Amino acid sequence: MGSSEHLHIVTSDDITPGRKRFGQTLVWGSAGLMLCVGAAQLVQSLGWQDFGFQTWRPTLYAFCLWATALCWAQVLVRGEQGKRTLFVLPAALFVVSLTIFPLLFGLIIAFSSWNLSSPDGRQFNGVANLVQMWNDPFYWNAMWNMVWYTLAIIVEYAIAFGLALLLNAQIRARKFFRVAFLLPLMLSPVAVSWMIGKSMLEPRFGPLARLGRAMGWENPSFFGSPEMAKLTIMLMDAWTFIPFMMIMLLAGLQAIPKELTEASRVDGATGWKSFWEVTFPLMLPVSVTAILIRIIFKLKLADIVINVTSGGPGGATDTVTSFIFREYRDRSNVGYGTMLAMVYLVFIVIAMTILMKLAARWSGPKT
C-alpha cells in the first residue's frame, strides 16, 4: 500500500474561531470531568474519603463521554482533516482502551501476590512471582509442549497443501468436497472435544476405539501414555484447522496464471518436477502467510485441552493457556497467573518478530 494510491483532495475549510474554541472546550472539559471522577474514585478506593461509589462505572462513563467528545471535536476543530481522522479514531480508541490499559494494569497484577479467594487483597511482592515461575516445572513443561504443538504445523501444512492441490485439480463435485473439507473449521472446539475426544475416542464404545481393536490394537487408549495423548490432541487440533490453511493455499493456487503451468508442461516438466520448480516457489509467499497465521492461532490452543484432558496425563498435553486457566480456576491465583501470561506474551512477541524477519528475508523479492 504505497502512498501513491491515497486519495488526493484539496478542500478549503473555513472554521470560525468560535467553533474551534467550542471544540477545544469540549475535549478539555470532558477530560477534566473524567480526571475528576477518576480521582474521586481513587480517593475512595484508597479509603481517604467516602463518596458513595459502588463500582468504577462512573469513570467508565466519563471515559466514554471523553472519547465521544474527542471524536466530535476532530470535525469541529480540524474540519475536513478531522473528518478523515474520524475513520480510524473510533477503532483506535477502542483497541487502545481495551488492550493497552488492561496490559498496563496486568503488569501491576503480575508483580503482586493476589489470590481472589483470600481476603487479604492485592499485595506487591516484587519478583517473587518470577522466582516461583522459574522453579515451576509444570509451566516450563507447558512451554515445551507449545514447541511440540507448533512443530506439528509442518505436517498440517503438508496435508493442507496436498488437499489444496487436489481441490485445484480437474475434479467432479468440487463444490461438495470444498464444503465438506471446510466444515471442521466451523465447529466449536468445545463441541469437538466431546464429539471426538470424549465419545469417538472413548476406549470401550467409541467408534475409533472399535476400529483400533478391529485392526489388532489390543487396548486402544488414546490418552493413556503422555506421547499418545499429545499426539491425539495434535490430531484433533489439526482436524479443525487444516481447512484454514487449505483454503488460503487454494486461493494461492488459483491465483497462479494457467499459462505458467502450461508453459512448464510444454517445456517437458512432468507432474512432480513442475510442482517443485514452478508451483512451489510461486506458492512460497502464500505458504509463509498461512503458516504464520496458523502459528498465531496454534499459540492460543486451549479449548480442546481444557475440555478433553485438562492437561493430563501428568501435564503431557498442557498448553500454556490451559495451564494458566487451571491455575486460576483451581487456586484463584490471579497474580501468579498474570505473570505467567505476561512472560508467555514476551516469548511470543520475540518468537514472532524473529519469524517475521526470517519470513520477509526468505519470501521477499530476491535481488
Add this chain to the structure above:
Amino acid sequence: MTETAIFKDSAADRSFRAKWFANRLVVYGVLILWAVICLFPIYWTITTSFKMAPNVMQGNMVPWVDFQPKWLGWKSLGLSPDTIGTESTVRDEFVKRFLNSSITALVSSLLAVILGSLAAYGLSRFSYKFLWMKNDDISFFFLSQLILPPVVLALPFLVLYKELALLDTTIGLILLYTLSVLPIVIWIMRDQFASIPTELEEAAMVDGLGVWGAFFTIILPIALPGMVAAFILSLVLTWNEYFFAALLTSTHSNTLPVMVASQTGSQGISWWSMAALSTAAILPLVIIGVVLERFIIKGMAAGAVK
C-alpha cells in the same frame, strides 16, 4: 478395445490411459477418504443423539438398519416432539444459552465490522500521522493485536470487570469479542478497499459529495461482499469462543460452549443427551458453512494473495 477395432491404440496410448485411470482412482480415493474424515464426526454426533444405551454399547451406526432412532437425547433437552409443548427447565436453560450466544456473536461481529471497515477504509485512502506513527505503523498496530493471546488479557479483564460490575454481563463479553475479531476484520477489509480504485471517490467528490458521503454512497455498496465475508468469519469465531466466556461469565450471560463444556464431565455415558446438545451447538454453523461457504472462503483467502 475389441479385436475388431479398426483403429488400434498404440501400446503407448494404452499405457497412458491406464495411468490416467489409476491417477483418477487415487485422486478420488484420497478426496473421499478425507471427506469421510471431515464428515464422520458430524454424522456420528447427529446419529448418536437418536440412540439409546444398548445402541451405544453395541456400536450401532446406521439408523433404521441396525438401530431404531429414538428421541431419547432430544427429550432430555426438552426438544423432542412429545416434550416440545410441555414445561422444561433444561429447554429453558438451553434456549437462554442459545440466545446469549446468538446476541453476543451477532452484536460483536457487527460492531467489529463497522469499526474495522471504517478504520481499514481510512488507512487505505488517507495518510495519517499520529506522533511517530504513519499509516503502515497504525495498520501494524491493529494487526499485531492478533498475536495477543487471550490468556494475557483474561485475568486483568477479570479484575477490571469485577470493579466495573461488568462480570457475567453480555456487554462485557461483546466488548472482548469485538476486540478479538477486529484485527481479522481490518485484515480482510484493507484488502477489499485496496482493490477499489480511488478514481471512484474522486469522481464522486467532484460531484460535490463529502468524504463520508462518498464512502457511504459509492464505496460501501462495492465493498459489501467483503464486509459480509468478514462478518461471517467473525460470527464463526465469536460463536465458538469458549475461553473468555468460561472465565468471565457464570450464570446470567454464559454462552452455549460453556453449557456444552459444563455438561461434558457430568453426563458420564449418557451420550445421547450430550450428542443432542453438541448437535444443537454445531448445527447453526454447519448450516452457515454449507449455505455461505462462498463468503467464508472469500474472507479467508483475503490477504493470502497479493
